[in-house]
Amino acid sequence: MRPIKRIHKAEYRPIADLVTYSPLPTRSLQQIDPFIFLNHHGFQTYPERNQGLPFGPHPHRGMETVTFILEGDIMHKDSSGHESVVGPGGVQYMTAGRGLIHAEVSSSEFKRKGGDLEILQLWLNLPAAKKMVSPNYIGLQKDEIPAFEMAGGKIKVQQLFGEWNGVNGAFEGTFPLTMSTIYLEKGGMFNKKITSNENVFFYIVRGELKVNGEEIMFRHLVEFDNSGDTIEIEALEDSILILGHAKPFNEPMVAQGPFVMNTQQQIYEAYQDYQAGKFGTWEH
Template sequence: MTQSAHRSVRYQHAAARDDIGDLVTRRPLPGATLDQLDPFLLLNHHGPQSYPPDNDGLPFGPHPHRGFETVTFILAGELLHADSDDHQSVIEAGGVQWMTAGSGLVHAEVSPESFRRAGGALEILQLWINLPARLKMVEPDYTGLQHDEIPLVELDDGRARLALVAGFLAGEIGPIRSLTDVFMSTLELKAGARISLPVSRERTVFLYVIDGEPSVGGTAVAPHQLIELENDGDEVLIEAERDARLLFGHAPALNEPVVAQGPFVMNSHEEIEQAIRDYRAGRFGGLDI
């Protein structure tokens, strides 16, 4: 029997500041040092910031997608989702929205009227996860989860808590059944926490430091960094001298061509052109919000 080994840090990819109007936005992926982390395509970190009363809210009105999935973590504030497949929900702090764009839909992610009226704290992460060629044209789907619908796994005698969105850990099952065997979670570590999370060497780890300065595999890491790991172990060791929060996931690499243009992610330029034609022809449906 081989002994377990902790994965080491290959590189820390800093999030670049790229505000969208008055919305504070940091983006580690894609970035200057990393184009993609197969199958993970993009991460936007919006906030943290405070909106005043009578604000205009988030700027993400109706727009199309095809060929991938979006996972949106509402860390603070609230978010209204609506799409052309007749899904609509308002998800509050601690909740998650998981949308499979698949063959194509139009959706909007905006602030509900209550938030625009009252204002308040806002912090959101949005992650794009690629779909393989065989699932690019799958039927669109959406699941909105409030914080109390996501199981919390306590680790290291309660010094760490993992909110399990998708996958299996410590006898718990996440409420999302991923089409591509994605494990996805958020992690909160208190000072002094030390945890070791199992990940097979064949899987790509996605690890983003929301805040705090923990260490990963014995290497100190900084906030707003995407931590790329080597495939040299089957556990991920995370330690925190002070409180920290992280986004932690892993998935099999697809090892397929990626051709992206704006809101479409396909395997060829021809498929991108077809997506544009289909959208312009109204085949994604419409949304009035």
Template sequence: MTDRSVHRLHPAMRDDIGDLITQRPLPGPHIEQLDPFLFLNHHGPQTYPPHNRGLPFGPHPHRGFETVTFILEGELAHRDNAGHESIIAAGGIQWMTAGRGIVHAEVSPRAFLETGGPVEILQLWINLPSRLKMSEPAYTGLQRADIPTLELDGGKVSLDLIAGEYEGGTGPVRSLTGVFMSTVRMRAGGKIRFEGLESRSVFLYVVRGLLQVGSHDDQITAMHLVELDDNGGAVELRAEHDTFVVFGHAEPIREPVVAHGPFVMTTREEIAQAIQDYQAGLFGAALA
């Protein structure tokens, strides 16, 4: 089986949101999307002082895509107008299907506002095809203990399986579009191989550490998105030092993408309709 090779590396670009340190590799100067992967924000790592204002993501709407939020450090409180509410701690994830429209807030828990502490969060946007953009909104919040871990390569690699299947394991999230999603913790010298990637778009982001991919000689450093070529059905990852990556793959949608703020649709007319529907209260009750 032919392995894929590295096509281009995309560094995360600094774009702070208030006092929240934020870096973004996708979209970037040389990449608009990795269809269907649209957007990645890397918040932190940083430490908030006591008596802080917390995360700035108060009530806001979405339509037409899914969000996957990885809580690496700290805690994140989610609340939406479909009745979902949770506080997810470090190591957990939130998977939200905005579908036809949802209003949610992602903020720091009250205790964090008083005491402060470390924060590191990733948020990834995954597009939905036009036939699913008006799906029923949904939310899944998983704590670290809810996510199965596969110990591989003699214990040098730990794969946290969020969605999809690997080595006989199945992730707890059932994606509408068959997305595979995982986080991979690799010790120095560890390696892992992913197969069955023919016709799939691969999402690979190095959160920390040093990574080698396939026959690519250069070490890939933290906060880089790895864009692979389209040839081949496998990829092998090797860690030079202790390394943490997000690895996913999905079928490309191959439809137009028209994004405006929190809405992702296929035409400008659909964007205008989303704005009109939200202003008319058709996304449901407002959040206080």
């Protein structure tokens, strides 16, 4: 069994009228290299004629985002020319690389009609050698993502990156990465082997799980020790889990606002390049 090092409760950090919890980074946990940031928006219900998500045009460099849409939708638009609306069960994968400007807002339909919203965004670091790759974006709806079942149908897995159970993920990562969204019915159980040289990202979105014998509620991130290779999970109630693992980069990281680089000088250069228009132009 892979020992649990610490359990981190997501901190409440609302953004305007958007309910937001964040377990990473906090005072107790800076990163789980290369997983560096997580915002959990919702669950909440928007009324008719709402303002929707508040994330208007802003820049990024040196990192990637994986956005999980559980309820509601996101309309993505960026300076590389990508544009899409992704609905419930869908996932967006964006590589900022050398720099882009993007907006993540609600569709006009959601703003008009309202409805339930629950969305999570995870930031992945990029290794130094790939900080300045070309920007990219892929948005997939639920039915476009490979999935499989375990435990007699009590466990449903969306495979996003890497391979598990003979199923390859929907996205080709910029670096080796395995990640899944796991939907568990009460009583569903599974084990997963993860080699001790990989760091584990383990966040309970909904429900309650027994993890290596310890009961853990939703909105908690589990930090594992790098010894042992098996995680044993049992759903104590219907639950949703985001589970990822990757080898750490073990590189210096300087994160400032929307930029994640290796040195303070590179952060300064990112601001300079953005102000000089090198991240592309934004067309409204």
